[in-house]
Amino acid sequence: MDDDFESSMFLMRALGGPLAAMMAILITMTVTAPMVLYIIARWRAHREPVVDQQLGVKFALHYFALSAFQLGLAGLALLVYTMIMKVPEQYASEIKSPMYRMAFGFIVPAGLVYAAHTFLLRKTDDAEVTGVRRLFAGYNLLITGLIGFISLVIAFQALFAKGSAGEAGRMAGALMLVYGSAWGVVGWRFGNLVFGTRSGGLGPISFRTPPSDTPPPPASGASGGGGLPPLGGGSYPPIDQK
Numbered sequence: 001m002d003d004d005f006e007s008s009m010f011l012m013r014a015l016g017g018p019l020a021a022m023m024a025i026l027i028t029m030t031v032t033a034p035m036v037l038y039i040i041a042r043w044r045a046h047r048e049p050v051v052d053q054q055l056g057v058k059f060a061l062h063y064f065a066l067s068a069f070q071l072g073l074a075g076l077a078l079l080v081y082t083m084i085m086k087v088p089e090q091y092a093s094e095i096k097s098p099m100y101r102m103a104f105g106f107i108v109p110a111g112l113v114y115a116a117h118t119f120l121l122r123k124t125d126d127a128e129v130t131g132v133r134r135l136f137a138g139y140n141l142l143i144t145g146l147i148g149f150i151s152l153v154i155a156f157q158a159l160f161a162k163g164s165a166g167e168a169g170r171m172a173g174a175l176m177l178v179y180g181s182a183w184g185v186v187g188w189r190f191g192n193l194v195f196g197t198r199s200g201g202l203g204p205i206s207f208r209t210p211p212s213d214t215p216p217p218p219a220s221g222a223s224g225g226g227g228l229p230p231l232g233g234g235s236y237p238p239i240d241q242k
Contacts, residue, residue: 033139034063037135037136037139038059040135041059041132041135042055044131045131048131052125052132054126054129055131055132057124058121058126058132058133061121061124061126062117062126062132062133064117065114065117065118065136066136066140066143067113068110068113068114068117069114069140070140070143070144071106071109071110072106072107072111073144073178073179073182074106075102075103075105075106075107075110076103076107076178077174077175077177077179078099078103078106078174079100079104079107080174080178081099081171081174081175082096082100082103084174086170130193133193134193134194137193138190140186140190141183141186141187144182144186145183145186145187147175148175148176148180148182150175151172151176151179151180152176154168154171154172154175154176155169155172155175155176157172158172
């Protein structure tokens with residue numbers, strides 16, 4: 001009984017603070033905020049000259065894809081932490097085995113849901129009418145960057161703390177590795193979507209203004225198709241003034 005209690009207390013100390021904060025952010029930002037996003041998407045679509053007939057289905061698909069992506073990142077961070085955490089030998093199988101199962105319990109369904117909804121999005125006009133796509137891409141960058149930033153702060157707090165950071169430092173390292181990498185990738189894709197290719201692929205970002213299709217106006221004095229010909233230079237014979 002004492003061993004079970006000590007094992008439970010060790011797990012709570014190792015995972016309590018960082019994991020609770022991360023899960024609170026994920027739940028709050030993926031459950032409540034999309035209602036605001038839907039209002040924004042409807043408002044923006046109302047101002048467009050052409051009505052987006054697939055806005056509702058694209059919003060739902062992007063929402064579940066984003067939720068699955070964030071759940072997969074959480075599971076991946078838990079997996080990395082479980083691999084690098086230090087556990088007393090007598091508690092190794094008792095603690096790490098449930099944590100591995102929990103991590104894969106997050107990663108596998110998240111991967112399935114993300115793949116299915118990404119596939120369904122390809123059947124819509126999401127690549128051509130990118131309003132909803134841009135909205136969720138920016139929101140995904142906000143969530144991932146916020147957790148990555150929190151992880152960075154925790155990691156440096158552990159680095160500059162007196163003595164060994166212990167499990168808090170390892171948890172912060174795992175979060176920073178997973179969310180920091182995802183932060184960079186999501187930011188790169190969002191930059192491509194806004195400033196580069198419309199498909200959002202991993203191509204080069206260009207901030208130059210695209211060339212205009214309108215031809216430049218003719219130079220002053222040059223003959224155009226509907227203008228009068230120049231009167232000087234002997235173009236016409238002199239008028240007989242008899």
